[in-house]
Amino acid sequence: MKESVSYAPSRADFTGSPAVAASSASDGPSVKSLVAVTLGNGLEIYDFAVYSFFSVIIGHLFFPASNDYVSLLLAVATFGVGFIMRPLGSMVLGNYADRHGRKAAMTLIMGLMSLGVLMVAFAPTYKDVGIFAPIVLIAGRLLQGFSAGGEVGAATTWLMEAGGHSRRGVRVSWQMTSQGGAALLGAAMGAGLSHLLSDQQLYDWGWRVPFIFGLLIMPVGLYIRRQLPETHSTTAASTVANPALTLWREHRRALVLGILLVMKGTTTFYIIVYYMPAYMVNTLHMPASISYWISLTAALLTLLIPFWGGRLADRLPKRKPILIGCAIVSFLLIWPIFATILYGVPLGYTIALIAVDQILANISAVAMFLLVLETFPKAVRACGMAMVYAVGVSLFGGFAQFNVTWLLKVTNAPMAPAWYLMFCSVVSLAALVAWRERHHDE
Structure with missing residues (x-):
């Protein structure tokens, strides 16, 4: 209901x-x-x-x-x-x-x-x-x-x-x-x-x-x-008796879609915040002191923006419109972010683009948490949220740096991280479109 x-x-x-x-x-x-x-x-x-x-x-x-x-x-x-x-x-x-x-x-x-x-x-x-x-x-x-x-x-x-x-x-x-x-x-x-x-x-x-x-x-x-x-x-x-088993039997669709929904956000976090400095130093041969400004910007925005994302979510009756809007704009930003780094555009432009992307990521993260929590009934809610987040982060966040490093080695293409993030964005957006938004507030 x-x-x-x-x-x-x-x-x-x-x-x-x-x-x-x-x-x-x-x-x-x-x-x-x-x-x-x-x-x-x-x-x-x-x-x-x-x-x-x-x-x-x-x-x-x-x-x-x-x-x-x-x-x-x-x-x-x-x-x-x-x-x-x-x-x-x-x-x-x-x-x-x-x-x-x-x-x-x-x-x-x-x-x-x-x-x-x-x-x-x-x-x-x-x-x-x-x-x-x-x-x-x-x-x-x-x-x-x-x-x-x-x-x-x-x-x-x-x-x-x-x-x-x-x-x-x-x-x-x-x-x-x-x-x-x-x-x-x-x-x-x-x-x-x-x-x-x-x-x-x-x-x-x-x-x-x-x-x-x-x-x-x-x-x-x-x-x-x-x-x-x-x-x-x-x-x-x-x-x-067994929330995990009940989830698989009665809420399998939401469980699988939720894991795919986590894919873009967790991949972006681990690549932008933790992998980007190594990518800029090792692949593009840029000074480490410059590259760490990107991680600092992302972390600072993750501290400041979620509160405002929560306020926005509290003012709207549905979560999907927030998530879809953020996902589309974020997808369009991926290529320009890596292109500005690769083609020597002044660092300020890159940081500005990453800042916009991270603002969207933090707004959508709060909406995503609410979307998943409100979909699962209270009797299986904690287990459902835990499995969606843990499996999604383990599969896609935990292996993001490995996958991107492997792609760079195999393709020898400096834009490989951008292609990988764009692929993750498409998968998460498809899962979001297929999601049936509902509220279990009992």
């Missing part, structure tokens, strides 16, 4: 900050609760950023080899194993969230995530314990990937359910805002330590500092999560 969304402006609607809006809204959770709920997803992105920054050092310490390239490749592959565990985590922890409650699941997930970060932060090096060093590191990454698989489903579902309909877009926007803030914090931490410490200090202990910092924050998030109100009844009448 479709709902009719009405929107009554409040004092929060005239503020320019998600924090102020959240605290002003009378039908939603406090800022402290919002931060605690989105902390897990933010720390996962933070961990990605700092691991990527120190991947060369980690490769040398845990995977010593005569060839530096082999060490780096093994270090990057170790990080990638976390993506393998996401789909499994989404099914197991998504089931748990739908059967035992969102709060219980988020508390469990934060505990598992803390253990995974602990193993990475204090893993002994190859010089100390030999082959056991990479085993501990890989085990920590596997546990982090498993917990991350259920994090978005449980946390985003709680955000949607934790208040009235008129503010749900703003609440859900915190999930994306946390990613932007975490990416900026991770990059700042890596850059700051590299500037303040010597190479020897970074190898001896400096690379561990960002992970320990993240670990110290987690107990605060764990404590606050345990105090949250529950948004989902766990009585027999409100739950199903």
Whole structure:
């Protein structure tokens, strides 16, 4: 049954900050609760950023080899194993969230995530314990990937359910805002330590500092999560025996289309934010200092724009028009973005185009979360959101850099990343057109 969304402006609607809006809204959770709920997803992105920054050092310490390239490749592959565990985590922890409650699941997930970060932060090096060093590191990454698989489903579902309909877009926007803030914090931490410490200090202990910092924050998030109100009844009448199986039997179409819907957004994020600097330096031979401005722009916009995307979604009764409009304009921007880089157009034009694309990406991300959450019934909502996001990110985001690198090697065409993103855009747009928008708000 479709709902009719009405929107009554409040004092929060005239503020320019998600924090102020959240605290002003009378039908939603406090800022402290919002931060605690989105902390897990933010720390996962933070961990990605700092691991990527120190991947060369980690490769040398845990995977010593005569060839530096082999060490780096093994270090990057170790990080990638976390993506393998996401789909499994989404099914197991998504089931748990739908059967035992969102709060219980988020508390469990934060505990598992803390253990995974602990193993990475204090893993002994190859010089100390030999082959056991990479085993501990890989085990920590596997546990982090498993917990991350259920994090978005449980946390985003709680955000949607934790208040009235008129503010749900703003609440859900915190999930994306946390990613932007975490990416900026991770990059700042890596850059700051590299500037303040010597190479020897970074190898001896400096690379561990960002992970320990993240670990110290987690107990605060764990404590606050345990105090949250529950948004989902766990009585027999409100739950199903196996949400993952129910999803496949009764909501298979939405599940598959949702995974394809994630394809464009996650591929763009991992290529623009994390792959673009390497592409500009290695393929186009541009200075690294210039290339990082692109990642900085993307991360900053991911911090600032989702709130406004949430407000827009709250004002409109349907999500598909927002998503279709953003998808078409974003598709048209892909070729110009890479063409300006390739043909030596001043960097300011490239950054401006990427800024527009990232604004659209963040607006559509909030609408996409709402579209998926509102389609699944409450009894399977957390598991459905978790599986859509985890499988989509693992298949398309986790392998985006590998796929683009392979295409560049095979085709020897500098525009290969643009072609790849255009293909992903077409697939996601087709899934969006086929999507049957509906609202389950029971």
